[in-house]
Amino acid sequence: MTLEILTPEKKLYSGEVYGVQLPGINGLFEVLEKHAPLVSALAKGKLKVLKSRNEASSYSIESGFVEVLDNKATVLVEGAVALD
Amino acid sequence: MAGQLKEVRNRIKSIQNTQQITKAMKMVSAAKLRRAQDAIIQMRPYAQKLQEMLSNIVSNVEGDINIKLAEQRTIEKVLLIVITSDRGLAGAYNANVVKTAKSIIAARYAAQMQKGNVAVWNIGKKGWESLTRSGYKTSDTFKDLFLNLKFESVQAAAQAAMKAFENGEFDAVEIVYSEFKNAATQVFRAEQFLPIPKVAKKEGAKKADFIFEPAKEELIGELMPKILNTQLYKAVLDANASEHGARMTAMDKASDNANELLKTLKISYNRARQAAITTELTEIVSGAAALQG
Numbered sequence: 001m002t003l004e005i006l007t008p009e010k011k012l013y014s015g016e017v018y019g020v021q022l023p024g025i026n027g028l029f030e031v032l033e034k035h036a037p038l039v040s041a042l043a044k045g046k047l048k049v050l051k052s053r054n055e056a057s058s059y060s061i062e063s064g065f066v067e068v069l070d071n072k073a074t075v076l077v078e079g080a081v082a083l084d
Numbered sequence: 085m086a087g088q089l090k091e092v093r094n095r096i097k098s099i100q101n102t103q104q105i106t107k108a109m110k111m112v113s114a115a116k117l118r119r120a121q122d123a124i125i126q127m128r129p130y131a132q133k134l135q136e137m138l139s140n141i142v143s144n145v146e147g148d149i150n151i152k153l154a155e156q157r158t159i160e161k162v163l164l165i166v167i168t169s170d171r172g173l174a175g176a177y178n179a180n181v182v183k184t185a186k187s188i189i190a191a192r193y194a195a196q197m198q199k200g201n202v203a204v205w206n207i208g209k210k211g212w213e214s215l216t217r218s219g220y221k222t223s224d225t226f227k228d229l230f231l232n233l234k235f236e237s238v239q240a241a242a243q244a245a246m247k248a249f250e251n252g253e254f255d256a257v258e259i260v261y262s263e264f265k266n267a268a269t270q271v272f273r274a275e276q277f278l279p280i281p282k283v284a285k286k287e288g289a290k291k292a293d294f295i296f297e298p299a300k301e302e303l304i305g306e307l308m309p310k311i312l313n314t315q316l317y318k319a320v321l322d323a324n325a326s327e328h329g330a331r332m333t334a335m336d337k338a339s340d341n342a343n344e345l346l347k348t349l350k351i352s353y354n355r356a357r358q359a360a361i362t363t364e365l366t367e368i369v370s371g372a373a374a375l376q377g
Contacts, residue, residue, distance in 0.1 A: 008235045008317055009123070016122040025298060025306075039137060040297040041306045065307065068138055069294075076133055078239065078310065 001033050002072040003049060005043035005059070005080060012080050013049065021071055022066055026028070031073050033064070038068040042077065058083040089360060092221050092353040096346060103342035109173070110335035113328045117267060120325035120335065123266070127321065138307055142283045145300050152250055153308050154280040161201045162193050163245065163254040165277065167261040167320060168211030169327040170230050175334035177262065177270065177327060178210040184272040185215065185260040203254070207320065233324065235317055242316040246309055249278045259315075264322040267329035277315065280308060 003020055005013040019032040023045030031038070047059045064077030142149070166185045168178045185204070189197055196202050204222045206212035207229045216222045226241040245257050257278040262270040296303055 006133060008127045008130050010126045010316060011129060035253055035294055037293060038295045038297065039141060039303065040295075041303055063306075064310070065134075065303075066136060067133070067140075076130060076137070076310075078313065079235065 001030075001035070003075070004073070005047075005049075005077065007077055007080055009079075012081070012082075013070045017049055018052050019050040020075070021046075021050065022075070023047065031068055033072075034071060035068050036064070037070075040066050042066055043073070046083070047075065047077075047080070089353070089356045092349060095234070096349050096353060097347050099342050099349065103339055103346070106335045106338040106342065110332055110339060113332040113335060117325060117328035117332055120321065120328055121264075124318070124321050124325060127314070127317065131318060134311055134314060138283060138304070140294065141296070141300050141303055141307070144294060144296070145304075149301060149304055151280065151305060151308055153246060153278060153312070154282070155281055157252075157255045159193075159255045160196060160199075161203070161254045161256075162196050163203045163205060163248065163257045164189070164274075165205045165207065165241070165245065165257065165259045165316070166211045166215065167259065167323040168206070168208035168214075169217060169323070170209040170228075172210060173334065174327055174331040175337075177330035177334075178214070179210075180270070180272050181260060181262055181323075182211055182214045184274065185211070186218070188258070188260065188274050189220075205245070206314045208323070229320065230324065233320070235313075238317045238320050239313045242313045242360075243309070245277065245316075246312060254278070259319050261319045262326040262330075264325040264329065268333050270326040270330060275315075275319065277312065282313070289375060294302070 001017060001019070003013060003015060003017040006012070019030055021028065021030045022040070023043050025041040025043045028045075029040075037043050042061065042064045044063050045061065045075050047061045048056050049059070059080045061075075061077040062079040064075065066076070067074045091316055100242075107167055166181065168181045172178065187299050189202055189239045193202050200221065202221065203228055204215055204220050206215065206222055207226050209227055212222055212224055225244070229237050229241065245254075248254050249257055256276070258274045259277050260272075262272050272286060
């Protein structure tokens, strides 16, 4: 699936991924290939991009939203910093 | 004669110096303008997606949505967020923003103004100086935002305005700024910030069967402040680009003017020089003639 992370200041990430872990407002969840359409609010926390089954990179994000539609996840956050 | 020559030479020198400065300022503004435009382009996908999300949700909601930030009240207390620049020498840019702000107050909020219920929050030093001098109720909390232009600082201002609106400190909030069209044109305008204008339901919006988490109403409640943050951020970025555009054109004109001046001065310099040579020659010739005679 495709993942895009957008902030007001720049496009932070764009590319094919295996999945993504998100800090939902009601708890952590994961979006994988062929997820049903979803709109969810995100809390401030850690976002984990799973590039493949065993390769991941993390971002610390401010609150925001995620929309999943047609196998494409768009993450809108007000600020994000790459960890490690 | 020689005195006049020196005078003209001095003026030419001083104009050349000024021209060097205006040329340099133009170059600097051009570079800053490009960066400011980049920032606008960078934020566009985010803003568009946010709007799209909102209309997606609104189209999936039946009936009206109650949001506190969209509450229409009788307008008694008004807040104007006026965005100008920190520095001058940008043509009529700052003066025009201030003029727009004043004319809006006079046209729409005259009654509130009389009761002293119009507050102004300034972003940018120039507008703050000018409006404070004219006796408006200004606040300088966010005056220095341009010193370190970041989304976070704009967000703080937007949130403060939202909080004040929710607490009933203001019944309407407007942003006065200059929209960026291109380097030579700015559109000075006021934009309604709060209460939020009604979101129209878009027919034919993506009617996918979305899972909403949390419920749609709560989602909209979360989404609205984000949209407002972006709206103010966009206004600030536009104002920033406008400032550099205005300065660039102003400095370009100043350099042109300097060229014109130099041209006429050079002519009068040459004329004076020629006149001095002619008189000198006449003196020598007549001196020689007197000796021979």
